[in-house]
Amino acid sequence: QSVLTQPPSVSAAPGQKVTISCSGSGSNIGKNYVSWYQQLPGTAPKLLIYDNNKRPSGIPDRFSGSKSGTSATLGITGLQTGDEADYYCGTWDSSLSAAVFGGGTKVTVL
């Protein structure tokens, strides 16, 4: 069981929008920044969002992040077939003194 909870899967048609939730607690999301990672099939994870809502250079503005209380959300607009991947949220848990990831969400473009 992951410390951070994500839905196992989400799907939408090309061009549509999906949101992925990441639920935690006061000792992790409630206290620390959240980052998001994209893992395309057969590849290493890639940083998508850091500091809850900032995008590294090269990440399109179709990807956005937000945080409220002990939950965070990743949004993907203008969905493309190339967005089909697993997405993970991550942060530090101050009580566990450990980095924690969500269980991952598979995005399917219908």
Added chain:
Amino acid sequence: QVQLVESGGGVVQPGRSLGLSCAASGFTFSTHAMHWVRQAPGKGLEWVAVISYDGSKNYYADSVKGRFSISRDNSKNTLYLQMSSLRADDTAVYHCARDVSPSYYYYIDVWGKGTTVTVSS
């Protein structure tokens, strides 16, 4: 360019030990905390351990505490993971990853492709 290349994976019997290495290049290794993150077949990411830029601080996941040891040699730009008392559920791809912070955690911005560890008799 920034690169992390893991090595040392293989097939090992339960209860035995194995050491992994991660060669870093393209950045100042000694100014970044470094992580090991693993992914079991068909499963999600599981954080394993982190070590601060100078090796003075390290933290471990409960699942590996007391069995795994993370270390680094800044003169060789290399990160290590020594694994002992290996179990079947340690079977995974082990990724080396760079943290933006020198301390222990802020966020991971660079990942290696990983090396595969299979624990089986």
